[in-house]
Amino acid sequence: MGETIDFGAELADFRSRVAELQSARSLPSEERGAALDTALFELQHVADILWPRFEKLSAASARDGTPRENPELRLLRGLFQRLPLPVVLMDRTTVVRRLNVAAGELFALRAGYATGRALTGALAHDTRAAFRSQVAAVARGEGSRSLLVRRLPEPAPEDGERSALRATLTALRPPDEQRPAVLAVFQTVPAGEAEREPRRAPGRAADRTGSARLPAPAPRRPRPDLAEVSRNAELMDLVDDMAAALLAGSPGSPEDVLGGAARLLHGRFADWVIADLAPVPPGGTPGPLRRLVVLGPDPRPEPGTGPAGQDPADCPLVLDAVRDGVPALRVRPEDPEAFGRDASGAAVLVSARVTSLLCVPLCPPPREGPAPAPGTAAPCGALTLFRTGGRRAFEMAEAGAVHRMARHLSLALGRSAGRDAAPAGPAAFPA
Numbered sequence: 001m002g003e004t005i006d007f008g009a010e011l012a013d014f015r016s017r018v019a020e021l022q023s024a025r026s027l028p029s030e031e032r033g034a035a036l037d038t039a040l041f042e043l044q045h046v047a048d049i050l051w052p053r054f055e056k057l058s059a060a061s062a063r064d065g066t067p068r069e070n071p072e073l074r075l076l077r078g079l080f081q082r083l084p085l086p087v088v089l090m091d092r093t094t095v096v097r098r099l100n101v102a103a104g105e106l107f108a109l110r111a112g113y114a115t116g117r118a119l120t121g122a123l124a125h126d127t128r129a130a131f132r133s134q135v136a137a138v139a140r141g142e143g144s145r146s147l148l149v150r151r152l153p154e155p156a157p158e159d160g161e162r163s164a165l166r167a168t169l170t171a172l173r174p175p176d177e178q179r180p181a182v183l184a185v186f187q188t189v190p191a192g193e194a195e196r197e198p199r200r201a202p203g204r205a206a207d208r209t210g211s212a213r214l215p216a217p218a219p220r221r222p223r224p225d226l227a228e229v230s231r232n233a234e235l236m237d238l239v240d241d242m243a244a245a246l247l248a249g250s251p252g253s254p255e256d257v258l259g260g261a262a263r264l265l266h267g268r269f270a271d272w273v274i275a276d277l278a279p280v281p282p283g284g285t286p287g288p289l290r291r292l293v294v295l296g297p298d299p300r301p302e303p304g305t306g307p308a309g310q311d312p313a314d315c316p317l318v319l320d321a322v323r324d325g326v327p328a329l330r331v332r333p334e335d336p337e338a339f340g341r342d343a344s345g346a347a348v349l350v351s352a353r354v355t356s357l358l359c360v361p362l363c364p365p366p367r368e369g370p371a372p373a374p375g376t377a378a379p380c381g382a383l384t385l386f387r388t389g390g391r392r393a394f395e396m397a398e399a400g401a402v403h404r405m406a407r408h409l410s411l412a413l414g415r416s417a418g419r420d421a422a423p424a425g426p427a428a429f430p431a
Contacts, residue, residue, distance in 0.1 A: 006179065007053055013093050013136055014050065017042060021129050023336045026346030031126045038129045041137075049140065086186040089172070092139035094119045094132055097181065106165075106186060107151065119184075121334040124150040125350050134169060138182050144170040148189065152332055152355050163188045235401045238269060242405045246412045254279060254379060257412050258293045261405070265385065266295040269398075272352060272386030276312040277362065277413075278322070280379050289313055289322065289381065296352070297388070306351055309343040312382075316340060317359045321382040327360040327403050331393045339384075356393035358385045360406040364414040379413055 021042070024035035080087060086103035090096050096114045104111055107122040120128040127149040134147055146168045168185045245260055254277055262273040275293035289312035296306065303309065312318050317328050317339055330338065332355060336347040339357070349357075362381040383406050387394060 007050075007057055009179070010092070010136075010140070011050065014042065014046070016093065017129065017132050017136065020132065020336070023125070023347045023350045024129060026344075026351035027126055034126060034130050038133045041133055045137070088119060088184045088186070090119055090135065090182055090184065091179070092136050092182065094135050103186065106188075118334055121332045122151060124152055125336070125353065126150075131167065134167075135182050135184070138169045138171050139180050141171060141180065144168070163190050165189065232397065235397060238264075239401050239404055243408055246408055251412075251415050254413055255292050257409065258383075261383075261409055262293045262295050270358075270385035271388045271391065272296045272307065272354075272384075274307050274384040274386070275362075275381065276315075276318050276322075276384070277379050277381035289318065292381075296386075301351070305342050305344045305346065307339075307342070307348055310340060310348060311343075314340045315348075317357075318382045318384065321359050321361040322363070322380055325361045325363055327358065327399060327406075329356075329358055329394055329396070329399045331356045333357065352386055353388045354386045355389070355391070356387045358394050358399055358402050359383070360399075360403050362406055362410050362413065364410045381413075383409065 021035060021039055027035065080089075080098065081100045083100055084102060086106040087100045088096060088103050089098040096117060096119050099107075099109070099111055099114055103109075104114070107114070107119075109122065120132060123131060130147060131149050134145055138145060146166060148164050149167050150164050166187045166189050168187070170183050171180045172183050173180050242261060242264060245264060246257070249257075249260060258275040258277065262275055266273045273293065273295045274291065276289050276291050278287055278289050280287070291308070291310065291312050294306075294308040296308075300306075301308070316337075317330075320326070321328060333339075333349055336350045339348045339354075341347055342351065348354075360383050362379075362383055364380075383402075385394070385402065
């Protein structure tokens with residue numbers, strides 16, 4: 001019975017890894033080599049491991065075993081937390097079970113937040129599939145191994161050189177558990193040395209690293225108050241500029257209102273600005289969502305790809321924002337399909353290399369007093385902002401500022417809808 005359960009879990013893990021490999025189609029051609037090697041590795045695993053085990057389980061079932069309790073478990077937990085190297089304990093699907101203090105500092109994660117989440121959410125998109133496959137292979141008992149991974153793009157260090165991570169993986173059998181866990185040790189490798197470094201056995205690398213004398217980590221200096229004040233001032237300037245632009249401009253079409261707001265936010269505050277709206281024809285009801293504005297970095301994606309080639313009705317975050325009226329903030333989004341797929345079938349978050357996003361509703365607040373006249377209903381939609389590459393991720397204060405600007409935009413769109421519904425007089429629109 002135990003082997004049957006393990007086989008079912010392993011088969012489910014294999015299907016999830018194959019689903020993640022499908023997002024590799026959105027990567028550039030020069031970065032698909034690792035994904036192709038991973039796909040071949042998974043196919044070989046099916047032929048050599050999964051199929052023979054299926055035949056064996058079809059003939060007979062195995063008996064479960066009870067692991068022996070480890071009396072030194074408390075001591076090992078203390079050693080785990082005090083190790084000077086970043087160490088993460090996870091299951092075969094890279095879901096974090098424990099991580100020590102050094103690993104939390106390396107990935108900028110708190111232990112309570114990281115537990116129960118996949119560690120691949122902190123890695124670059126082009127290394128996630130390979131890391132998941134190697135973790136699954138170690139959990140199956142195919143031996144320890146080592147590979148190079150990269151964190152999500154972050155602000156470049158002062159010397160301008162980014163570093164990679166060497167992940168050394170080994171299998172562990174926790175007490176009172178039937179399934180093995182995977183222990184990962186991470187070592188920082190400069191980008192230049194990572195390309196020249198020869199492959200070596202993970203055990204030997206771990207032994208040398210363990211015997212080396214490592215300096216104590218330097219205490220983190222608190223962030224100066226001046227930087228916090230400067231960021232708040234920049235946010236206030238942005239909100240003021242948005243309000244001034246909406247008040248100074250004459251009521252125009254929804255495309256004009258959203259286009260002006262998007263140009264103000266693009267580059268200055270976000271790398272991608274996307275506006276979706278369900279316009280209301282005069283005397284009618286709101287229609288389907290339409291993508292009216294898409295501003296992104298250069299070079300622009302090919303026609304039919306990226307956010308511009310996507311139907312807003314296929315975007316879960318946009319639909320949730322319009323339906324529930326609740327903003328969404330995602331930092332290092334774990335689900336590559338949270339923003340849906342474009343017309344070519346590629347995940348938008350992967351093809352755009354998104355590291356953080358904000359999605360806020362564009363719906364007018366309820367009015368007090370008499371109900372609005374028929375045919376003057378304001379359109380509803382959503383404003384989405386992406387940050388990519390090494391740009392700092394969105395913070396809660398920035399999310400609050402965007403929510404205020406979205407409310408101002410909603411009022412401007414409601415004013416535009418009222419103007420369109422009003423009867424045009426001879427002097428309403430001067431020539």
